[in-house]
Amino acid sequence: DQQVKQNSPSLSVQEGRISILNCDYTNSMFDYFLWYKKYPAEGPTFLISISSIKDKNEDGRFTVFLNKSAKHLSLHIVPSQPGDSAVYFCAASGTSGYSTLTFGKGTMLLVSP
Amino acid sequence: ETGVTQSPTHLIKTRGQQVTLRCSSQSGHNTVSWYQQALGQGPQFIFQYYREEENGRGNFPPRFSGLQFPNYSSELNVNALELDDSALYLCASSLSGDTDTQYFGPGTRLTVL
Numbered sequence: 001d002q003q004v005k006q007n008s009p010s011l012s013v014q015e016g017r018i019s020i021l022n023c024d025y026t027n028s029m030f031d032y033f034l035w036y037k038k039y040p041a042e043g044p045t046f047l048i049s050i051s052s053i054k055d056k057n058e059d060g061r062f063t064v065f066l067n068k069s070a071k072h073l074s075l076h077i078v079p080s081q082p083g084d085s086a087v088y089f090c091a092a093s094g095t096s097g098y099s100t101l102t103f104g105k106g107t108m109l110l111v112s113p
Numbered sequence: 114e115t116g117v118t119q120s121p122t123h124l125i126k127t128r129g130q131q132v133t134l135r136c137s138s139q140s141g142h143n144t145v146s147w148y149q150q151a152l153g154q155g156p157q158f159i160f161q162y163y164r165e166e167e168n169g170r171g172n173f174p175p176r177f178s179g180l181q182f183p184n185y186s187s188e189l190n191v192n193a194l195e196l197d198d199s200a201l202y203l204c205a206s207s208l209s210g211d212t213d214t215q216y217f218g219p220g221t222r223l224t225v226l
Contacts, residue, residue, distance in 0.1 A: 006155075036217075042219050043203055043205075043216075043219050043220055044203070044217045045217070046215065046216070089156070091155075100146065100158040101146075101148075101215065103148075103156045105154055106155055
């Protein structure tokens with residue numbers, strides 16, 4: 001039973017446009033959500049997070065939106081750059097700290113020049 | 114500040130054998146988590162060690178075991194290897210399990226023949 005779902009295995013976007021990566025979750029106990037980026041032959045790198053008490057968190061070109069009622073979050077990248085091409089994982093945690101992460105399967109983003 | 118390192122990078126074993134994977138955590142981090150990432154899947158939590166004690170465990174059989182040493186480095190041991198154990202094994206270190214500062218190593222690619 002997948003508790004964190006990323007239904008799009010891949011996404012292609014042109015440089016300069018917006019990339020929107022989506023994530024759905026089923027476990028109501030999750031209250032902290034993270035996005036990780038992974039390049040080949042490297043470990044996942046933390047990108048941005050959001051607590052369930054917020055509906056938006058912004059860090060430079062990256063913004064994460066959380067819709068608790070729909071159990072849905074999304075990562076917006078504006079503007080997209082070719083260096084953003086990587087696999088993006090959505091992860092969820094049951095508490096805001098001292099906890100384990102439940103990951104989605106990932107979405108491969110390809111940003112073309 | 115040194116990052117998380119893992120050894121070996123790649124490993125090939127045969128069914129029934131035993132394997133030990135190693136992880137050096139980031140300087141100052143006292144918590145280590147291990148994840149298994151099968152092909153096409155997101156990382157799955159195996160277990161977490163905090164100050165040399167197992168702090169939590171995912172849905173993995175007892176033949177998956179671990180250790181954390183006084184310097185907070187860690188080992189993952191897998192006995193009686195099965196073909197399905199073939200995966201990328203990721204180690205992540207953090208300070209007291211704080212999820213948004215989990216730093217991942219590059220992983221060890223294990224192939225079981």
